[in-house]
Amino acid sequence: MSNLKYRVLLIVALLAAAGWSLYPRKTIERVRRGDRFVFDTVNRVPLKRGLDLQGGMHLELEIDPSKGTVANPSEALDRALKVVRTRIDEFGVSEPVVQKSGDNRIIVELPGIDDPQRAMSVVQKTAFLEFQITDKTQALEKVLPRFDAIVKDAGLAAAAPAVGGDTAKGGKGLQNLFTPGKDSASKAGGDTAKKDTLALTTGGAFSKLIQQGQFPGEYFVAESDVPTLQRYLDLPAIQSALPPGKVLRWGNETQSLGAQKFRPIYMVDARPIITGEALIDAKPNQVPIEGTVVEFTLYNEGGRRFRAETAKHIGDYMAIVLDQRVMGRPPVIQSAIGTHGQITMGQGRSLQEAQDLALVLRAGAL
Numbered sequence: 163m164s165n166l167k168y169r170v171l172l173i174v175a176l177l178a179a180a181g182w183s184l185y186p187r188k189t190i191e192r193v194r195r196g197d198r199f200v201f202d203t204v205n206r207v208p209l210k211r212g213l214d215l216q217g218g219m220h221l222e223l224e225i226d227p228s229k230g231t232v233a234n235p236s237e238a239l240d241r242a243l244k245v246v247r248t249r250i251d252e253f254g255v256s257e258p259v260v261q262k263s264g265d266n267r268i269i270v271e272l273p274g275i276d277d278p279q280r281a282m283s284v285v286q287k288t289a290f291l292e293f294q295i296t297d298k299t300q301a302l303e304k305v306l307p308r309f310d311a312i313v314k315d316a317g318l319a320a321a322a323p324a325v326g327g328d329t330a331k332g333g334k335g336l337q338n339l340f341t342p343g344k345d346s347a348s349k350a351g352g353d354t355a356k357k358d359t360l361a362l363t364t365g366g367a368f369s370k371l372i373q374q375g376q377f378p379g380e381y382f383v384a385e386s387d388v389p390t391l392q393r394y395l396d397l398p399a400i401q402s403a404l405p406p407g408k409v410l411r412w413g414n415e416t417q418s419l420g421a422q423k424f425r426p427i428y429m430v431d432a433r434p435i436i437t438g439e440a441l442i443d444a445k446p447n448q449v450p451i452e453g454t455v456v457e458f459t460l461y462n463e464g465g466r467r468f469r470a471e472t473a474k475h476i477g478d479y480m481a482i483v484l485d486q487r488v489m490g491r492p493p494v495i496q497s498a499i500g501t502h503g504q505i506t507m508g509q510g511r512s513l514q515e516a517q518d519l520a521l522v523l524r525a526g527a528l
Contacts, residue, residue, distance in 0.1 A: 218271065408429055
């Protein structure tokens with residue numbers, strides 16, 4: 163009798179859990195509005211629906227030997243996999259599938275996608291790698307009042323929440339995002355970790371979402387506010403008001419502070435100092451003094467240009483941008499870099515992190 167009682171209670175508990183898991187709740191998703199896609203809050207049953215339930219796209223990408231001999235098919239497939247995964251974010255698809263199949267094929271499943279031609283175009287296009295210097299002129303701070311006015315005139319100001327609760331009142335929410343002194347020896351953006359982040363609010367809807375980062379040109383946005391800020395950035399008036407010669411680029415990684423996550427966004431020079439077409443190879447390494455590094459090699463002409471450009475920007479931060487996404491945190495330029503250079507990630511960084519960054523660089527070599 164006692165066993166029957168526990169079984170009944172277990173069944174009731176499982177039924178209650180199943181009912182709760184199927185209860186509709188609000189989620190932020192990328193949806194079509196007229197002839198464009200926007201992020202909006204919708205009610206959805208939190209149930210993963212694959213291609214069999216909601217339709218979508220199933221793509222199989224494979225190495226085409228007719229385009230030329232591939233010296234290392236497995237490595238080429240890893241490069242392509244990195245690029246495809248980065249690009250899938252453009253579609254706002256819930257739980258996509260991107261995986262290797264065998265030695266020469268990648269499987270891509272995009273449930274619910276309703277623009278197959280665009281999806282195929284984005285997935286198949288050549289990766290584009292850029293090295294861009296982060297802004298040190300406070301160009302974003304100077305234009306924030308103008309951005310706030312544009313958002314207000316567009317009637318969107320009421321939709322902007324304060325970022326991260328108390329963060330809008332003084333940026334306190336991000337002050338412990340990077341502990342003082344952490345990675346201080348790293349060349350990859352850690353030298354200014356002792357500087358507190360500050361709110362950049364001028365009282366407007368746009369500026370309330372932006373927090374100052376750890377070095378010039380770096381800013382943070384609460385992950386929950388990313389769709390709102392992107393909606394503002396998509397406004398033609400905002401695009402027209404961007405400082406001349408500058409562009410904003412989202413980072414590809416989030417930083418956590420307790421239960422809250424922040425996504426970096428960078429103001430960088432629109433003109434890259436060099437692109438992936440100059441890159442020959444990149445590989446990870448670990449050296450006794452500097453720790454984990456990524457060593458890369460450029461063609462002679464690219465190396466000459468890179469040396470001339472980096473000599474002008476010693477002490478500045480250089481964003482590594484793949485398909486308009488900043489990969490990791492920008493490293494600081496320590497000296498002029500020629501045909502052979504390295505990105506020093508610092509002590510305590512894993513070889514896997516260096517392998518990932520080297521993969522990004524190789525993926526962007528045109």
